[in-house]
Amino acid sequence: MTAFGSKALHRLPLYLRVLRELGRDGRSHASGSVLAAALGLDPIVVRKDLARTGVRGTPRVGFPIAELVDALERLTGAASEQTAVLAGVGRLGSALLGYPGFRRQGLRIVAAFDAAPERCNLILAGTPVFPANSITEKVMRLGVPLGILTVPAERAQRVAEQMVAGGIRAIWNFTPAQLEVPEEVIVQREDLAVSLAVLLHRIQERAD
Amino acid sequence: MTAFGSKALHRLPLYLRVLRELGRDGRSHASGSVLAAALGLDPIVVRKDLARTGVRGTPRVGFPIAELVDALERLTGAASEQTAVLAGVGRLGSALLGYPGFRRQGLRIVAAFDAAPERCNLILAGTPVFPANSITEKVMRLGVPLGILTVPAERAQRVAEQMVAGGIRAIWNFTPAQLEVPEEVIVQREDLAVSLAVLLHRIQERAD
DNA sequence: TAGATTGTTAATCGATTAACAATC
DNA sequence: TAGATTGTTAATCGATTAACAATC
DSSP: OOOOOHHHHHHHHHHHHHHHHHHHTTOOEEOHHHHHHHHTOOHHHHHHHHHHTTOOOBTTTBEEHHHHHHHHHHHHTOSSOEEEEEEOOSHHHHHHHTOHHHHHTTEEEEEEEESSGGGTTOEETTEEEEEGGGHHHHHHHHTOOEEEEOSOHHHHHHHHHHHHHTTOOEEEEOSSOOOOOOTTSEEEEOOHHHHHHHHHHHHHHHHO | OOOOOHHHHHHHHHHHHHHHHHHHTTOOEEOHHHHHHHHTOOHHHHHHHHHHTTOOOBTTTBEEHHHHHHHHHHHTTOSSOEEEEEEOOSHHHHHHHTOHHHHHTTEEEEEEEESSGGGTTOEETTEEEEEGGGHHHHHHHHTOOEEEEOSOHHHHHHHHHHHHHTTOOEEEEOSSOOOOOOTTSEEEEOOHHHHHHHHHHHHHHHHO
């Protein structure tokens, strides 16, 4: 039950997805090599990751799927329901509101916000949209730990501050803005320009 | 001019953004520590990364911004125009079509595709939408190297195969599907469920 | 028993961090 | 000259890979 490194942590949700599938097929156990093959990973890596979940496998049989799924759901946060708010109901924001994967991951977006009056008081994908100036109050009253930021870059810092003022504990930042928040607030960037740069670099490299 | 590791590669676009800003402010040189402070990074890391671009700095002065920008644009692929097609014009797909950051990164989405007839023959954010069955032919004729995949998960594999048949060299996969493609095709996942899992894990960890 | 798979220990590799010399 | 910043070399750390023993 050691801490997982960043790379290992990224693999856990992948194991979870494959294991759930295998479980639905009625299988009770899965070996590390089966998982590795399904995900195109090195079997040794998989075994090491699985070992660190604390679940014990049995030789010749593999790991108990149900136990692994439990452990992985705990480790990836999918076990406990979590709530979030989303600020900025533009194209990306509404795409995220309608994304079914969040629910499966145990996330419920309980409120959205937008600066444009014509977007407020709507209900998008089941989530009510409120005016931007009510962020702090709503975050505080609902005790929401996570804020999703899909506003224009130039508004990002101000909206982040409103969330922080409401007591938010983590911000998922989809804007290119560099946020300045108190140290105890977790910020995770999801910067498509960065991902694209990495991808273009890989294409270039391959071309040589 | 050594190869960059995965983590270093993710930092390059961040340097590029800050350096462009400093350049717009009229400054000609920037020190590693200024960059580090702006991005909340360790100065040693920044200096090491910058050194590997091949650009030489001068003590007491810093690095020449223009040269660094050039080098970083080359390394991140922002220097050369690149084209792409996008399959699946749902919420996420149209959000990506309208994302201005891609242009800045040198990417032009020249065609989009969708299975729904009512979405075809539209022009979204300047990009024409064609029927899904024309993917292979269009990719081949336009010689497009990059395919962006924003279709439903259950269609992902088939659409990927259509792109591969057209000679695509890289696929940016926004679906949770595990794609099986020839080895020479680069696949980059952009899986929000994975990112969310990582974030929830970090929140849990911090709570202890 | 034989064979496959787990679990563990050691070796390798790469990245990060630290220390210090070089230089404008 | 003095001081700040780059550049380089060494030390540390962590993750990956390999080898092998344990076990069902």
